[in-house]
Amino acid sequence: MIKxxxxxxxxxxxxxxxxxLLxxxxxxxxNAQSAGLEPGIVNPLAVEILKEEGIDIANKQTQSVFDLFKNGKLFHYVVTVCDEGNSERCPIFPGQTSxxxxxxxDPSQFMGTYEENLAQTRVVKEEIKAAVLAFIEMAETHY
Known part of the structure; x- marks a missing residue:
């Protein structure tokens, strides 16, 4: 299993x-997980947009990347999906991590009506989906 x-x-x-989406x-x-450098609460826009994919994260909690690091979690890939996450603040995980x-x-930075923000979040979700689908193809050829 690819972590x-x-x-x-x-x-x-x-x-x-x-x-x-993965x-x-x-x-x-x-085996997919997600975590944050400064975990907060799940964004209601993300909850709403993922419902369109048949995915319910309404009761999901955020988690800290540092807790995963301290617990010695190992991953084949660590994918940062924001520029802040690609900084030195993100820990280097041990082992063979790419x-x-x-x-x-960032949907939390969108300005406009709820419907406008939802539409912008939908665009981001589609961009993420395209990246995830390409990642699946790439990862399957390497493992």
Missing amino acids: VLFVCIHNSARSQMAEE RKYGGEKF RIHWSFK
């Missing part, structure tokens, strides 16, 4: 979407 960790600043939207489309070949960086807009 993947998605990291973002708050673990509230982008990393949550990436984790859940779970849905990667099947049993992948780091990948994807940069997506």
Whole structure:
């Protein structure tokens, strides 16, 4: 099983979407988790957008990347999905870990009506989905 960790600043939207989309489309070949540098609460926009994919994260909690690091979790891939996560603040996990960086807009920074923010979050979700599907193809050829 290919173990993947998605990291973002708050673990509230982008990393949550990436984790859940990999779970849905990667099947049993992948073990996906997500975590944040400064975990907060799951963004309601991400909850709403993932419902469109048939995924329910309404009761999901965020988690700290540092807790995973301290507990000695091992991952084949650590994928940062925000620019803050690609900094020196993100720990280097032990073992054979490959780091990948994807940069997506932060739904918590969107300005506008709820519907406008939802539409922008949907665009981000589609970008993440495309990256996840490409990642699945790449990872399956390496393992």
